[in-house]
Amino acid sequence: MANGQWYPPEWPDRIRALAAGTLTPVVPKRAATVMLLKDTGTGPAVHMLRRRASMAFAGGAYAYPGGGVDPRDDDRRIGWTGPPRAWWAERLGVDGAAAQAIVCAAVRETYEEAGVLLAGPTPDTVVGDTTGDDWEADRAALVARETSFAEFLERRGLVLRSDLLGAWTRWITPEFEPRRYDTWFFVAALPAGQRTRNASTEADRTVWITPGEAAAGYDKGELLMMPPTIATLRQLLPYGTAADALAAAPERDLTPVLAAARLQDGEIVLSWPGHDEFTRHIPTPPTGGALA
Numbered sequence: 001m002a003n004g005q006w007y008p009p010e011w012p013d014r015i016r017a018l019a020a021g022t023l024t025p026v027v028p029k030r031a032a033t034v035m036l037l038k039d040t041g042t043g044p045a046v047h048m049l050r051r052r053a054s055m056a057f058a059g060g061a062y063a064y065p066g067g068g069v070d071p072r073d074d075d076r077r078i079g080w081t082g083p084p085r086a087w088w089a090e091r092l093g094v095d096g097a098a099a100q101a102i103v104c105a106a107v108r109e110t111y112e113e114a115g116v117l118l119a120g121p122t123p124d125t126v127v128g129d130t131t132g133d134d135w136e137a138d139r140a141a142l143v144a145r146e147t148s149f150a151e152f153l154e155r156r157g158l159v160l161r162s163d164l165l166g167a168w169t170r171w172i173t174p175e176f177e178p179r180r181y182d183t184w185f186f187v188a189a190l191p192a193g194q195r196t197r198n199a200s201t202e203a204d205r206t207v208w209i210t211p212g213e214a215a216a217g218y219d220k221g222e223l224l225m226m227p228p229t230i231a232t233l234r235q236l237l238p239y240g241t242a243a244d245a246l247a248a249a250p251e252r253d254l255t256p257v258l259a260a261a262r263l264q265d266g267e268i269v270l271s272w273p274g275h276d277e278f279t280r281h282i283p284t285p286p287t288g289g290a291l292a
């Protein structure tokens with residue numbers, strides 16, 4: 001492997017099965033992930049976690065805090081401030097309930113996996129230190145799905161700050177993957193007074209790293225990443241501050257990126273539209289296999 005592109009060995013067989021009609025694509029689950037940024041002397045750094053090698057999906061790969069939508073994330077009782085649900089629905093290309101669920105999932109997962117909470121007691125404030133036994137008990141209850149995010153915010157007297165998020169891009173897991181996600185990527189700045197920690201049971205390491213350093217590690221094959229991760233890191237390179245990246249978010253194209261596989265000149269060509277660096281050429285079996 002010349003670089004750090006995550007590439008499961010079972011993909012060729014699954015691609016052939018999909019092309020042959022013997023594999024039915026799994027319906028992707030909606031998900032959200034957050035590129036949490038903080039300014040440094042050399043530009044913004046992004047918070048990343050390394051997924052445990054034992055994880056069935058992308059084990060050992062570096063990623064951002066995130067995860068699937070909880071069915072209760074569209075609870076209308078949730079305390080909310082910032083752009084209204086209708087604005088987010090238009091921005092994300094979904095209905096109002098789904099828009100709230102996706103934004104809520106982004107904020108909830110960032111708290112669950114990084115201990116950072118994009119919420120405050122008023123529309124123009126953010127909570128400070130979120131460490132301590134009482135906060136940890138609440139976080140653990142969220143992870144265990146013993147309480148909903150709406151219930152957590154209501155009990156704490158907090159409102160979700162949707163204005164602290166910027167929708168950045170959207171990627172859908174390829175149709176030949178057994179675990180599929182329709183994922184919206186967001187950017188956000190680390191709130192003053194808060195600090196990240198490795199609160200995820202799915203990660204064995206967390207780092208603050210500049211997009212340039214992370215991309216260089218990937219190019220050298222030292223950091224394993226999925227295509228959406230390295231693509232978004234490269235997209236962050238032009239921005240000198242976290243605020244610059246957030247300011248650019250509203251103009252970002254959210255057309256979903258979905259990998260495509262085709263048979264060409266006796267091999268499978270796997271590609272991601274608009275991202276040529278991830279193109280893979282996979283030889284077909286000597287006998288022609290299912291795609292002959």
